[in-house]
Amino acid sequence: MDFKKVTAPTTTETRNLKDLTGKTGNVYESINIIAKRANQINAELKDELTRKLEEFASVTDNLEEIFENREQIEISKFYERLPKAGLIATEEFKNGNIVFKYPDEEIQ
Numbered sequence: 189m190d191f192k193k194v195t196a197p198t199t200t201e202t203r204n205l206k207d208l209t210g211k212t213g214n215v216y217e218s219i220n221i222i223a224k225r226a227n228q229i230n231a232e233l234k235d236e237l238t239r240k241l242e243e244f245a246s247v248t249d250n251l252e253e254i255f256e257n258r259e260q261i262e263i264s265k266f267y268e269r270l271p272k273a274g275l276i277a278t279e280e281f282k283n284g285n286i287v288f289k290y291p292d293e294e295i296q
Contacts, residue, residue: 189232196271196279207282218281221288225277237267 208218244260271279280286 189229191233191236191270194271194276194279196276198269198271198275200275203278211281211284221286222274222277222281225280225286226273229276230273233267233270233273237263 205215208222209215212218212221240263241260244257277286
């Protein structure tokens with residue numbers, strides 16, 4: 189996922205429950221779907237940030253080198269300014285970008 193193109197708001201907004209329940213018919217199912225997607229997004233963000241920060245990892249870092257590394261600070265600030273995973277997932281759900289299905293109820 190390209191997090192530079194995310195259009196989700198960075199602050200919390202009041203949501204209309206009818207908008208959330210329109211696709212599932214149940215607010216709890218909708219929130220469950222959004223929460224599972226938010227966990228996926230959060231894991232993806234964490235992996236991407238960890239990969240980018242590994243470039244700067246060093247065994248012999250001293251305190252002065254840590255504070256002077258501007259590239260690492262800029263990468264961290266970029267990820268801090270991104271919308272939270274729950275807001276991204278809610279926006280995806282609202283726009284119909286999340287595909288969900290129910291497990292088969294047949295017992296074989």
